[in-house]
Amino acid sequence: MLDTVITNATIYIDRGVEIEGGWLALDGGRVHSAGRAGEPEPDAARRVDAGGRLVTPGLINTHHHMYQNLTRAYGPAVNGTLFQWLTTLYPLWARLDEEAVYLSTYVAVAELLLGGCTTSSDHMYVHPRPGLIDAQVRATTDIGFRFMANRGSMTRSVDDGGLPPREVVQDEDTILADSERLIAAHHDPGPGAMTRVALAPCSLFSVSESIMRTTAELAEKHDVRLHTHLAEDRDEDDYCLEVYGCRPVEYFERVGWAGPRSWVAHYVYGSAEENKRLAAAGVSATQCPSSNMILAGGTADAMTLRGVGMNVGLGCDGSSSSDAASLWMETRGALLLGRFRHGPQAMTARDALDMATRGSARALGWDDEIGHLRPGACADVVVWDTSPVALAGALTDPVEAWLRTGPSRAWYTFVAGTPLVADGELRLRDLEDVLRRHRSAATAIQAAG
Numbered sequence: 001m002l003d004t005v006i007t008n009a010t011i012y013i014d015r016g017v018e019i020e021g022g023w024l025a026l027d028g029g030r031v032h033s034a035g036r037a038g039e040p041e042p043d044a045a046r047r048v049d050a051g052g053r054l055v056t057p058g059l060i061n062t063h064h065h066m067y068q069n070l071t072r073a074y075g076p077a078v079n080g081t082l083f084q085w086l087t088t089l090y091p092l093w094a095r096l097d098e099e100a101v102y103l104s105t106y107v108a109v110a111e112l113l114l115g116g117c118t119t120s121s122d123h124m125y126v127h128p129r130p131g132l133i134d135a136q137v138r139a140t141t142d143i144g145f146r147f148m149a150n151r152g153s154m155t156r157s158v159d160d161g162g163l164p165p166r167e168v169v170q171d172e173d174t175i176l177a178d179s180e181r182l183i184a185a186h187h188d189p190g191p192g193a194m195t196r197v198a199l200a201p202c203s204l205f206s207v208s209e210s211i212m213r214t215t216a217e218l219a220e221k222h223d224v225r226l227h228t229h230l231a232e233d234r235d236e237d238d239y240c241l242e243v244y245g246c247r248p249v250e251y252f253e254r255v256g257w258a259g260p261r262s263w264v265a266h267y268v269y270g271s272a273e274e275n276k277r278l279a280a281a282g283v284s285a286t287q288c289p290s291s292n293m294i295l296a297g298g299t300a301d302a303m304t305l306r307g308v309g310m311n312v313g314l315g316c317d318g319s320s321s322s323d324a325a326s327l328w329m330e331t332r333g334a335l336l337l338g339r340f341r342h343g344p345q346a347m348t349a350r351d352a353l354d355m356a357t358r359g360s361a362r363a364l365g366w367d368d369e370i371g372h373l374r375p376g377a378c379a380d381v382v383v384w385d386t387s388p389v390a391l392a393g394a395l396t397d398p399v400e401a402w403l404r405t406g407p408s409r410a411w412y413t414f415v416a417g418t419p420l421v422a423d424g425e426l427r428l429r430d431l432e433d434v435l436r437r438h439r440s441a442a443t444a445i446q447a448a449g
């Protein structure tokens, strides 16, 4: 007998492969098989009648700063530009400790699960104390969530012309030694991994040129992924020309990052020529629609980037800039932005879903196992719930209906075959206790403002 069978569902297996009124079987943490209506369903210990709902691969989040939910919608920063917002919040984040990071990661994952996300990376670049990424891995492991920890770093404080205070930056030797330690402790390169580690200097204006180079070498040595923010803001062009004598993308190439190991957050301001070069090099980009709109700094032209062969995934970004973290909402945001920019024929719901699944999986170097529901894929699956009121009249195209109506949230979210959301509710034993402690931690941190 198999573990689980989801029946009576419309199943989006992968780009171009959809089943109407069929079933999907999960076993041993993997997708076992799928069938059409009328094809015999296998016996399974758990049977979920989807009642005609849409089933998709779990959505994948390729850019987040989970600790920022401790300062969500923080009044003194809400109307700032990116740089004003950062300088207001850095002194608060300097108070982060292991408890606060554990709690913020736990809450972030709970929120992601409700929005149909089954794998997330997290760019943790503020290190006022050691051990913060270990605390994150404890939280994701306690929950059973698939996680790619990004060992972020900053070397330039206000003392060296940077934005952050000295307490949250580190010297290069500390960063490199901790990166190697984290890879040894937590990076599982094997199939079905629940935790992987990537290396992720924060941005080209917060770290030195040498740490960019040595981080890329270290990633090569240990075969892990590379992540950073790139071309998020026009200010970056001026900064780069002044400090490095070239444009951000040229600098990115010069420090050895332009390869298939890298994915970059935002990537709004690449030129047409630079887009082609990075696409040819195999670099992936992450679009963060809500964050881009709320900070009003421009957004990646995702469909044009895809058109020149660049892989594009999606991210919700940190909860201080984009205060909600629903990948459904980001997928819808990507659809709206694509059509707003290029017209109604420029982008479909399937394009957006492809970005949130295959595109994001490829950005993380993980598309052999996640981002689709072909047999053998990780059993990371979402059964979507949209109110029957919102769906009334939506009869012809379940994927378009899923993204155009709504809001949708997860009715079931399976990670590695385990339902972490069931019947629309989170199945996390410690959630209430964690929320209470998160409130205390957030209050203490915000008292520093």
Ligand SMILES: [Zn+2]
Residues within 6 Å of the ligand: 063, 064, 065, 123, 229, 265, 317, 318
């Ligand atoms: Zn970010």
